[in-house]
Amino acid sequence: MVKYSRQRECILRNLQSRKDHPTADMVYESVRCEEPNISLGTVYRNLSLLSETGQILKISTGNGPDHFDGFTHPHTHFICKRCGNVLDLEGFSATNPIDQASVHFDGRIDDYELKFFGSCAECLSIKK
Amino acid sequence: MVKYSRQRECILRNLQSRKDHPTADMVYESVRCEEPNISLGTVYRNLSLLSETGQILKISTGNGPDHFDGFTHPHTHFICKRCGNVLDLEGFSATNPIDQASVHFDGRIDDYELKFFGSCAECLSIKK
DNA sequence: ATTGATATCAGTAACTATTACTGATTTTGA
DNA sequence: TCAAAATCAGTAATAGTTACTGATATCAAT
Secondary structure: OOOOOHHHHHHHHHHHHOOOOOEHHHHHHHHOOOOOOOOHHHHHHHHHHHHHOOOOEEEOOOOOOOEEEOOOOOOEEEEEOOOOOEEEEOOOOOOOOHHHHHOOOOOEEEEEEEEEEEEOHHHHHOOO | OOOOOHHHHHHHHHHHHOOOOOEHHHHHHHHOOOOOOOOHHHHHHHHHHHHHOOOOEEEOOOOOOOEEEOOOOOOEEEEEOOOOOEEEEOOOOOOOOHHHHHOOOOOEEEEEEEEEEEEOHHHHHOOO
């Protein structure tokens, strides 16, 4: 049984009100304005809980901390290999490939993830 | 400058000779037959090196340790959410979506990853 | 409204996966 | 053969996350 908690509410509202894709630590820093006594463990626990119930998305970048997204409508992400930042990819409509992938597969496919990697505009503008 | 090392050679051959997608620790256990004194740190360092040069693939599952693949021809992976195992998805030909994704994007997209999630046949056969 | 069961909390310790450090060894070009 | 430097084994340290603790907050049943 899941009970209401002020802290979880605050975390969810925070994520839904922003357009970036913060890490647990960034959410922690951000919600401390409203919830000065919240602990990082609480943030982690509630981010897990919220992503299990589908209210937010957890984005693993393959390098460094996970990121989270309050916008759960299916969309695609870009991960910058230089700065680790996560961005939305607009105007990209992938046709759902689960059915196609399921044809020759014994198990059950529930979900898929399409991610793009490269260098973001900001990183490209910095000489290297 | 990259010098030859017996240990790296052994790790690469090990990965290329198997069809599963082992973790660093599994590779470590496996190569210890041939290289009894190899250390886990050496395995990690060389797996990183080999995946940076594109000789193997690193597969992040989003939960638990990374997996590695000695078969580098582009193909798609399935990740079991129950046991964490990584399997190849045969007979799935995704058309390369990088061009389409790049149209409305400022940065540079170098790579993409399509992953499927669900329950593998073995896990489905176990009551839960 | 009060109570009791239990979910959640803050704070902290522990854990897992990975990386960095050390002095010894191996590789390789000269 | 030799010396510079890459790599090694072994180990310590780190980053990110999860688990534990006793205290507090929520909520259904009185």
